[in-house]
Structures are given as structure tokens and as C-alpha cells.
Amino acid sequence: MGKSVDLKTRFSGIHDLMKFRVTEILLISTEYDAYVLEEDGQLAEQIYHHFNDLSIPFIPRIHWVANSEEAFVELEKGSIHLVITMSRISDMSSFEVETKIYETYPAIPIVMLSYDRLTPEMIAKLRATPCINRVFHWSGDNKVLLAIIKYIEDQKNVAADSKLGVQAILVVEDSPVYYSQILPIIYTEILTQIRCLLLHAMNVSHGLLRVRLRPKILLAETYEEAMEIITTYRYNLLGVISDVRFPRNGVLDPSAGLELAKQMRNMITDFPFLLQSEELENAEKAEALQVHFLDKNSSNLMQDLRSFMLANYGFGSFVFKYPDGRVVGEASDITSLEKMIRELPAESLYYHASHHHFSRWFRARAEIEVADKLRHIKCEDLGDIAAVRAYILQVLNDYFLKYQSGLILDFEGLSKKDMDNAFIKLGTGSLGGKARGIAFMNSMIVKASLTDKYEDLKIKVPRSFVISSDVFEKFMEENDLHSFIASNPKESEIAQKFTESSLPSATQANLQLLTQYIKCPLAVRSSSILEDSRVLPFAGIYRTYVVPNSHHDPAVRLKQLSDAVKLVYASVFYAAPVQYAKNADIRIQEEKMAVLIQELVGEYHGDFYYPVISGVAQSYNFYPYYPMQPEEGTVSLALGLGKAIVEGERSYRFSPAHPKLNPPISGPQEYVSKSQNAFYAVNLKASAAITLHPDEDYIYEKLPISQADKDETLEYIGSTYSPENDCIYDTVYQPGRKLVTFAPILKYGQLPLTQVINDLLNLGKKSFGANVEIEFAVNIPRDPSKPKEFNFLQIRPMVIGRETLQVTLDEPKDSWCFSQRTIGNNFFQNIRDIIFVKPETFQLQNSPQIANEIGALNRILSLAGRRCILIGFGRMGTTDRWLGIPLTWEQMSQARIIVEVDRKELRPEPSLGSHFFHNLTATNMGYFHIPYNDEIQGKIDWDWLLSLPVQQETQYVRLVRREAAFEAKVDGRSFKGIIYK
Structure with a gap:
């Protein structure tokens, strides 16, 4: 059985496929022959168009030389992957040139391209010459060059790629004229198939994977060569296209193809085997073997060949039929295939399932695991057609779940089915830190097989959609918002201006589709390029908006979602992130915002x-x-x-x-x-x-x-x-x-x-x-x-930052503040200001007013470029006014050390899961917690503090300052901290 590719690792294995690529070709020919190939045949343009629309970054380049001396100059540069020689070479016979190249560079394949119809004697001589990989016939159709390039790549890569489930088509033909005609047709059909598959790719990586998983074409000219390929790659073969008369045991055998078909039938029943012959009596023999037959003399031969491939190799749309050939319908992709199967008449379903048509269609798409499951359907064993239908639908559902789990899919072209299990990206820029972390862990959860590890609890990531950072940049440019921000508007003005501006039209259309697909509330979250980084978390600094997504009018739902995205964009320029970035020596103009939309x-x-x-x-x-x-x-x-x-x-x-x-x-x-x-x-x-x-x-x-x-x-x-x-x-x-x-x-x-x-x-x-x-x-x-x-x-x-600095603490005897419950690891030596809440006037019911007064004193320090120690009661930065002081980040931006002091009536547990604490540690601030009535764990000398000279004072808060800087130490290893007098 051919090895199927584990869907958890397939995308990461893209670079293991098609490792050998022909990107540099050495053409040895007369100048006229080169002209015919390059100019008259428009070779470069044709090759470019064949490759470019497949998103292949390797477009071959041709180096033309006229003789062997020039050839070796090019070969010595070490970049040539393929040598093509024309049969008319002026300075010596072609075999001499090729032999000399082969002896010096045996790893480089050499193909002969001939104008002439080669005689059997000449072909036999070529086969006996080890330096010639294959000879092709030039009839004026430049597609033969594409076939040569792809054939050489396939020949070099098939051994490794077949182990990863890549399929192949075997062509058995001893006439260079004929295989030079049909190989371009087969490759053209395969490339057409790939273009179709790219339209339905989950994302760029999936598209690139499908390009590299395309079926390979293998060519055999003798019976022995064909049997060796069949034996080696039997479970990777989509089909065989064979002549009837070709060499066997060293002589031309008029029934070699018939014997090959028998051997293939013995190995795999119901295998698409096509015999071709100019001798019509072979048609009856093919029918007796129950294999397909094409007449080589037919004027429609090439069209008939193409029709055979579409009907038997699973290329193109899946056409649902009754046994008598009447068409029921067709499916262009896997999602529409599943939908058709649900409604398909029983007679048609039985016909396709029993003839393994579903398996073949998936095999052509390199979905080997699914193909194998569908290949072994035994309708009689399953009982009735309802059981067959249920089995197929279960296989397809498992495919969707497994394929999409852990992936980032591109939004364009996705169906509702695709959106059930996926992490989906809108745009081409960065995901931003928050979305990137979620996408990464989404893939890691799948890779670690955690999704269904526990019977009672399914682990998953909620449906997630990311508007990437390039949309933010486009939004800013299209609405000229950078110049608006430069005028230092107020937050309310920023919010109004941004919500009145228009999102890029493509993004707006995508959001409209999103509100149609998703019927539950949505969380619209920031995901800036700096957010959740190893250096700065920006946790809770930007805004998150919940969109109810429940209004009966779709226009209202769309406006709410669009406005939420714009308001997240606007929050980049609010006071808190600007001040936070300033404290971290970052220009907020460097920030780029992606937006994460998650099912709430x-x-x-x-x-x-x-x-x-x-x-x-x-x-x-x-x-x-x-x-x-x-x-x-x-x-x-x-x-x-x-x-x-x-x-x-x-x-x-x-x-x-x-x-x-x-x-x-x-x-x-x-x-x-x-x-x-x-x-x-x-x-x-x-x-x-x-x-x-x-x-x-x-x-x-x-x-x-x-x-x-x-x-x-x-x-x-x-x-x-x-x-x-x-x-x-x-x-x-x-x-x-x-x-x-x-x-x-x-x-x-x-x-x-x-x-x-x-x-x-x-x-x-x-x-x-x-x-x-x-x-x-x-x-x-x-x-x-x-x-x-x-x-x-x-x-x-x-x-955490505990390892970067060795902090040694002295005895706390000369300190005015000491704690064994600290966060951070740092020396603080340049702080001369303290903002503290006056203990004698503190009342918890006044905490919002206290927060405003701290913010006012903080602004004074900000304008003066001074930093401070901030001391308050209960939790700092909480939104629950009854647990402490509800400060926002910009209200305490100048604090380098924060001291939270418990009181008898106010002893909340520090909220270590809060955004406030994460940002505090990330910006190298120090944190002290002073428990109530426990001087072993921590203390503060209020008498000494109240004796310091007052710089500013409000009803509840005081700013004190002294000329000599305070010295403070926080040891992250022992959790101890000291601020010295």
C-alpha cells in the first residue's frame, strides 16, 4: 500500500516534495535552431505562462551555446540542471558531444531533441547509449519543451515523492514521435487540473502543496522497463496508457501491451488501463481483457485521450451519473461533492461507490488517506445504500475536520463548511502577535493530538478570522488618516473620524459574508504586530469590542462589525498605547494592527x-x-x-x-x-x-x-x-x-x-x-x-526577566519600604518623586476620584519627563472600584515602582492574571505588595514618608520629591524588594 501523508504534517512537508527542479537549461544547437525554439516558438513566453499562474517560483531559463567548448564553459559554472542537444550540430556528431558531457557531468540528464523521424535502428542505438536519457521529436509545438522539463523533474523526484503519496501515470510507448505528442497533452491536462485545484486551495501553502503533489508522468519504452515501474509504484499509479507493439525481451513484440494489461489486472482489478494501437484488431483483444482502447489512426485521437483521462483519472469535476450514462449533476470541489452525495439518488450512489469512482477522484487530488478509505467500500458488506451513504459522508466529515484543524486558511473562496473548523485569514499581511500565538497553538494542539484526548472535554480554538495588518495600512492610506493623527486629535475625535472612514471594499465584502455565516456574538480583538511579543505584551492596552451579531437586519450586523474593526484600529492612537510605547522606547507609528474576530x-x-x-x-x-x-x-x-x-x-x-x-x-x-x-x-x-x-x-x-x-x-x-x-x-x-x-x-x-x-x-x-x-x-x-x-x-x-541581572540585597534596616512579595528584577536609582494616596483621608468609595487625582499628578511628571514610585491601597489598575483604585495605564504611566498596601478592611488577593500585571513585568517595573499587619512579609514607614517635602497635593493624593535619588532593589529570585532611605 502506498504511504499516505499524515494531514497533520503535510503542509510542513511541502519542501520535501519535488526537491529537484529544472531552473537552468543548457541548449546546444545551431543558432537557427535556437531561434526557432526561442523566437518562432515563443518558448520563453510559453514557459513563463505555464509556470507563472501556478505560483511556481522556479521559471526555467535557457542558456544557448553553439558548440561543445561553449557548453563546457557554461557547465563549469555549476548551475545547469538539464542539457538539451539538437540533432544538427556543426562541429561534431551529437553522440560525441553528449558522451563527453556525460563522462564529465554524469549527474546532469541529457535529452536529445530531433527534427528527424528516427529510424528503428537509430532508436535502438540511442537506447544503447547510456549518455542519452531520452530522445524527443520536435514537430514545431513548443509544448514539448514543457513536457521535457516536467518529465526530467518527475524522473528525478518520483522515488522520494512516491513515499509521500504522490501519484503517477505510466506511459508505455517506444515511438519518440508519438510520446512527444501525447506527453504534452497529458501534462497540459494535469496543469489544467492543478489550476482548478488552486481555486479551491485552503491557503497559499495548501495551493503550493497541490502544485507539488501533481501526478507525475513516467515513461517506459520496453516491457521490462514498464514492469519495473509498475512493480515499484503499483499503489501510486493513477493509470497506464500503453501501446500494444513495443520491445519485449529485446525484440519488437506485437502483443507486449496485451500481456502488460494482463499482468496489471492480476495485481489490481478495476484499474484504468488504456491500450492504443494502429492495428484495429487489437480493439477486440482489449475488450476481452476489459481494458479501454483508442485507435491511433483516429483524427480525434488527442481529444479522445483527453476525454479518457477526465473520465478515468478523476480530473476535473466529478460527474454524477446513472449506470446508463444519464447525468445527475457534477461537483467542482470537495464541499460540493459532499453536498451532492447527501441528495444523490441511491442508484447513482451505488454505481459510483461500487466502481471506486470516489476513490479515484480523491486519488487524483493526492488525498490518499481518503481515497484508500473510499476504495475499500464493499457495498454488500455495509448492508444497504443508506449505510453506504453514511459511511462516505463520515469519511468526508473526518477529512474536513482533520484537514482544516490547525491550519490558517485564506478567506477567499471558502464555503460555510470550511468555516466550521478553521482559522481563517483575510488579507496578505501579518497576523499580529495575538492571532499568531493562537494560530500557532491551534496547530500545536492538533500536532500533539490533544483535540480529542479527553472523553469528557473537547479542546478547540473557537472559529477565528484575522484581518491582517496590510488592511490596516490600506485603511490608513485610503482615508488619509496619518495626516489626521499628526494633528494630535482627542480620543473622541479619533474614534469619530475612524468610524466615519471606509474600510477597503474587499474587506467590507468579506465582513458581509462573515455576518451571514456566523450567527453568534463575535469578539473583535486587537492583534498588533507588537502585541504578545517576547519583549512587550501590550496586554489590555488596545480595545476589544463584542458585537452582538443578533439583529434581524444584516445591514445593522455588518455596520456593527465594521465599526468594531475601525475602533480597534483607532485604539492604536489612544493615550494608553502611545504612553506605553513611549515608556518602552517605541514609536507608535511603527505599530501595525491586525484584527482578530473570534466567535464569542x-x-x-x-x-x-x-x-x-x-x-x-x-x-x-x-x-x-x-x-x-x-x-x-x-x-x-x-x-x-x-x-x-x-x-x-x-x-x-x-x-x-x-x-x-x-x-x-x-x-x-x-x-x-x-x-x-x-x-x-x-x-x-x-x-x-x-x-x-x-x-x-x-x-x-x-x-x-x-x-x-x-x-x-x-x-x-x-x-x-x-x-x-x-x-x-x-x-x-x-x-x-x-x-x-x-x-x-x-x-x-x-x-x-x-x-x-x-x-x-x-x-x-x-x-x-x-x-x-x-x-x-x-x-x-x-x-x-x-x-x-x-x-x-x-x-x-x-x-519575567529573572535571569538577566544579579540583584544582591542588603539588610532592610535602612529602608522605608520592604516586601517579600515583589515582582521584577532590577536596580532603580534615578527616581526622586513619590505619588502616594494619603492614608488619613482614604475611603474606598472615593477610589474613582483618587484615580483621577493620581492621573493629574502623573501628567505633571510626564510633562517634566520624571518617573516616580506610586503607592496606593488595594489593587491598582482594577476595574472593580471596591477592590482598589481603578487606574488606567496612562494615569500611572510615569510609575517605575508600584506599591500596593493592604488595610484592615481592604485585603484583596493580587490579581496575577490581569493585563495590568503582565504589562508591569514586561516594562521592567517593580511591584511591591505590603500585607496588613505582617512586618516580616512587608512594611512601609508612613511617618518617614509623610515627612518628605510636598511638591503637589490634591484632596486624596500627595506628590513628594527630594533632591537625592531613592535607591530601590528587587530580587526576582527571592521575591524580596527594598527601597532605601
Whole structure:
């Protein structure tokens, strides 16, 4: 059996196919012969057109020389792949030239191209001459040159490529005149087939693969030569086209072709074998052998040959027929083939299945695995025609799933079927960092066979569409937006200008198709070329917009999607990314934005739409507690959309190595007060007809946990608090207040969630060569017949930076700030300013005002080019005002060190899954956490701090400064940090 190519590795094996290419040809001929070939035959133009529209980068070049001396000058340059000699050479007989070349350069194939009709004696002499690879006849048709080039390539590559499933057609013919006529016809038909297949290619790589997987043409002039090829490549042969009279055992045998057909029939039944002969009595003999026959004397011979290839080799469209020849319909590609099979009359389906027509059609497309499965259909064994149909459709469905898994497909020409399982690209530029990471892990998940590893949880990437970065550049140029941005407009003006501008027409048309295909909410996410890089994550700096995609009017759905894309583009030039890039010494003008459009993971619950679980997992844990180890990683989980986690609100944090370990909480009542008390969902009713605007929160609804209880989404993640006995029961089927604990999964293993997380973290860490952070969402349908799905949403390398600098800490006796819970690894020596929230006036209900006041003082420092230490209470950068201070990135852009201080009434757990923390570490900032009433773990000397000279002061915030710079050290190995007095 021929080896089929594993679909998981086929695209990566493109460069293993057709390794030998003819790109430099040495033509030895008279000047007139060269003129006839090059000019009269328009050879260069013909070759260019044959190759160029197949996206083949290797277009052959011909070097003409008139004699052997000039030939050897060219050959000594070492770049010649093929020598073609004409039979009229002035200085010596052609055999002398070819012999001399062969002796010096035995690896270079030599083909003789002759004007003359060679006599049998001359042909016999040529066959006995080892230096001549093959002789062809020049009749004035320049296509013979294309056939020569392709034949030599096929001859050189067939041994290696056949092992990768490449098919072949064997031509058995001893007349150079005749095979010089039919080889160009066969190659032309194959190239026509390839052009058709390119129209239906999944992407550029798939198209290139199909070009290189084209069937090869093998030529034999004797019975022995033909049998050797058949024996070696029997399972790679699409068919045999054979003369009847040709040499066998060294003499011309008038029935050699008949004997060859018998031998082939003994090896493989129902094999497309074509006999050709000028002797019509051979027609009856061919019929007796049940093989096809063509009359070489026919004026329609070439058309008949072409018709035979189309009918028997699976080229062109699949034509569905009844047994009596009546046509039912035809399919031009695999998607339309599947659709036809679903509706095909039983009689026609049985006819094609029993004659292996489906198998042959796939074999012509080098889909060997599918062809083999369809080849071995035994209709009688399957019972009835309904079972045959079901089997074929299952094979095709497996093909679609396997073929598209892990690939990046080009949007143009895709059908709805293609969009069910794929990562699809619109445009030709970069995918951007976020989309590139998802596409990479999509392919790695397939390669590692993780998709269906767990029976109870399917691992997948939600349907994803990327508008590549070239569309952004075109959008900016067509709407003259660079000059607009140069005028330093406000964010509201940027948003308005961008939404009023037009997307490129092709992109707009693609988005229109997208809204027709996809019927659920869509997340429109940034994927800039700098985002999620190894150096800078840009995490949460750009905007993400959720499009409801639920309005009954398709024009409204299209406008919402288009506006979301434009607003993501606009967010490149907002204050936060501009300041973030400035801090990292990057010009924002260097940024290019791709846009990732993903199916929003979730289920409908009345007017609300949300997943049961969202999560962020990191392969490195900055804050382990016994028995956790940093290398074991950490996971944050939340009910509903992941907005709660990435923006630093309440979530459940655990180590995937110790999923049953309870969080460090004193008792049930503290758990009740600190656990997730609300979740995010999309309100489709309120947002169906909304007009998008820069504030990305317009579509989210914050709901109480009781709503999830009504929606019956707590079964796998909930527990119940009983106030009567101050106890938490790990089930929701008890009376009492419902809590989000994830106990059914983490303690009792109702889903293999931690195993999946560990698999992906290990895969990501190994693939990136660094610690990684992943985002995911889990769908648990209420319908038990539907599969539970772990949706992989994003991956980024964690920028820890612990190995780059050796930081040695002194004793903290001369410090005003000390912590054993830090992030970073750095010396800080040029900071003279501190912005801190005044402890005596702090009230949590004033946190939005405090954020604004910090932002005002931050702007003063920004204008002066000064950096600072920023000190506040609770979480910094959270969007939950009741957990800390809801700062945006531009409000704290001048901070080099951030100190979060706990208070008795405010002790939130640091939100390590948040975008804020990832950007903090990436920009080499220092982070200190000062726990409440625990001077061993950390302390801050408020008396000393309050004694410093005040530079600026607001109601709740103070800016202090001194002439001597503060010295601060953070040791990433011990998690200790000190700021000295």
C-alpha cells in the first residue's frame, strides 16, 4: 500500500516534495535552431505562462551555446540542471558531444531533441547509449519543451515523492514521435487540473502543496522497463496508457501491451488501463481483457485521450451519473461533492461507490488517506445504500475536520463548511502577535493530538478570522488618516473620524459574508504586530469590542462589525498605547494592527450570553504558598466572561499542581465575603441594535450569582453556604446561598480541567521556550448530548526577566519600604518623586476620584519627563472600584515602582492574571505588595514618608520629591524588594 501523508504534517512537508527542479537549461544547437525554439516558438513566453499562474517560483531559463567548448564553459559554472542537444550540430556528431558531457557531468540528464523521424535502428542505438536519457521529436509545438522539463523533474523526484503519496501515470510507448505528442497533452491536462485545484486551495501553502503533489508522468519504452515501474509504484499509479507493439525481451513484440494489461489486472482489478494501437484488431483483444482502447489512426485521437483521462483519472469535476450514462449533476470541489452525495439518488450512489469512482477522484487530488478509505467500500458488506451513504459522508466529515484543524486558511473562496473548523485569514499581511500565538497553538494542539484526548472535554480554538495588518495600512492610506493623527486629535475625535472612514471594499465584502455565516456574538480583538511579543505584551492596552451579531437586519450586523474593526484600529492612537510605547522606547507609528474576530464562547440563557467558566493560567506562580512551587504555575477562574479576571476583579485562584488545596481563608464567612459575587454576560436584548462607541463596556451586563443559579450553570462550579451551621457544601442542590467555588471540578474531578490546563501550559512552555500565560473559556451545555468544550483563546510569553541581572540585597534596616512579595528584577536609582494616596483621608468609595487625582499628578511628571514610585491601597489598575483604585495605564504611566498596601478592611488577593500585571513585568517595573499587619512579609514607614517635602497635593493624593535619588532593589529570585532611605 502506498504511504499516505499524515494531514497533520503535510503542509510542513511541502519542501520535501519535488526537491529537484529544472531552473537552468543548457541548449546546444545551431543558432537557427535556437531561434526557432526561442523566437518562432515563443518558448520563453510559453514557459513563463505555464509556470507563472501556478505560483511556481522556479521559471526555467535557457542558456544557448553553439558548440561543445561553449557548453563546457557554461557547465563549469555549476548551475545547469538539464542539457538539451539538437540533432544538427556543426562541429561534431551529437553522440560525441553528449558522451563527453556525460563522462564529465554524469549527474546532469541529457535529452536529445530531433527534427528527424528516427529510424528503428537509430532508436535502438540511442537506447544503447547510456549518455542519452531520452530522445524527443520536435514537430514545431513548443509544448514539448514543457513536457521535457516536467518529465526530467518527475524522473528525478518520483522515488522520494512516491513515499509521500504522490501519484503517477505510466506511459508505455517506444515511438519518440508519438510520446512527444501525447506527453504534452497529458501534462497540459494535469496543469489544467492543478489550476482548478488552486481555486479551491485552503491557503497559499495548501495551493503550493497541490502544485507539488501533481501526478507525475513516467515513461517506459520496453516491457521490462514498464514492469519495473509498475512493480515499484503499483499503489501510486493513477493509470497506464500503453501501446500494444513495443520491445519485449529485446525484440519488437506485437502483443507486449496485451500481456502488460494482463499482468496489471492480476495485481489490481478495476484499474484504468488504456491500450492504443494502429492495428484495429487489437480493439477486440482489449475488450476481452476489459481494458479501454483508442485507435491511433483516429483524427480525434488527442481529444479522445483527453476525454479518457477526465473520465478515468478523476480530473476535473466529478460527474454524477446513472449506470446508463444519464447525468445527475457534477461537483467542482470537495464541499460540493459532499453536498451532492447527501441528495444523490441511491442508484447513482451505488454505481459510483461500487466502481471506486470516489476513490479515484480523491486519488487524483493526492488525498490518499481518503481515497484508500473510499476504495475499500464493499457495498454488500455495509448492508444497504443508506449505510453506504453514511459511511462516505463520515469519511468526508473526518477529512474536513482533520484537514482544516490547525491550519490558517485564506478567506477567499471558502464555503460555510470550511468555516466550521478553521482559522481563517483575510488579507496578505501579518497576523499580529495575538492571532499568531493562537494560530500557532491551534496547530500545536492538533500536532500533539490533544483535540480529542479527553472523553469528557473537547479542546478547540473557537472559529477565528484575522484581518491582517496590510488592511490596516490600506485603511490608513485610503482615508488619509496619518495626516489626521499628526494633528494630535482627542480620543473622541479619533474614534469619530475612524468610524466615519471606509474600510477597503474587499474587506467590507468579506465582513458581509462573515455576518451571514456566523450567527453568534463575535469578539473583535486587537492583534498588533507588537502585541504578545517576547519583549512587550501590550496586554489590555488596545480595545476589544463584542458585537452582538443578533439583529434581524444584516445591514445593522455588518455596520456593527465594521465599526468594531475601525475602533480597534483607532485604539492604536489612544493615550494608553502611545504612553506605553513611549515608556518602552517605541514609536507608535511603527505599530501595525491586525484584527482578530473570534466567535464569542458561551451559550444563550434568555437574553444573556456567557460561558460557564473563563480562566487565565500562568506557568509561573509569583506568589506561591506552601506546598506550592513557583514552577507549578497558577490559575484564575471565574464564572461568565473573562473580563472579571483580566481586569482584576474577584476570581478563584489555585495551583494546577494542587487543585484540591483550599485557598488561604480562615473560614466559611470569609470565603463568602471574598468569593466572586457577580459575573459578566452579554445582554443581547439591550445591545442588538446598539451603535458602537469607544467605551468597550457598552455591551456587558454585570449579574448576581443568583442569575447563574436560575440559568442552571452552577452545577459544575458551585457550592452552597449554610448559615445555620456555618458550613459550605460542595453542591448546589442544598438550600442556601450559592457560591462560586469550582469544587465539583477541582475536588471531585467532574471535568478534567486541571489536566487540560497542565497539558496546554507544558505544550506552550515547551513551544515558546519560556513561561507562558494562556486564556481560555469552557462551555458546559445544558443539553447533555452536546459536547463540553475547552476553548483556547490566547497565549503570550511571560516576560519575567529573572535571569538577566544579579540583584544582591542588603539588610532592610535602612529602608522605608520592604516586601517579600515583589515582582521584577532590577536596580532603580534615578527616581526622586513619590505619588502616594494619603492614608488619613482614604475611603474606598472615593477610589474613582483618587484615580483621577493620581492621573493629574502623573501628567505633571510626564510633562517634566520624571518617573516616580506610586503607592496606593488595594489593587491598582482594577476595574472593580471596591477592590482598589481603578487606574488606567496612562494615569500611572510615569510609575517605575508600584506599591500596593493592604488595610484592615481592604485585603484583596493580587490579581496575577490581569493585563495590568503582565504589562508591569514586561516594562521592567517593580511591584511591591505590603500585607496588613505582617512586618516580616512587608512594611512601609508612613511617618518617614509623610515627612518628605510636598511638591503637589490634591484632596486624596500627595506628590513628594527630594533632591537625592531613592535607591530601590528587587530580587526576582527571592521575591524580596527594598527601597532605601
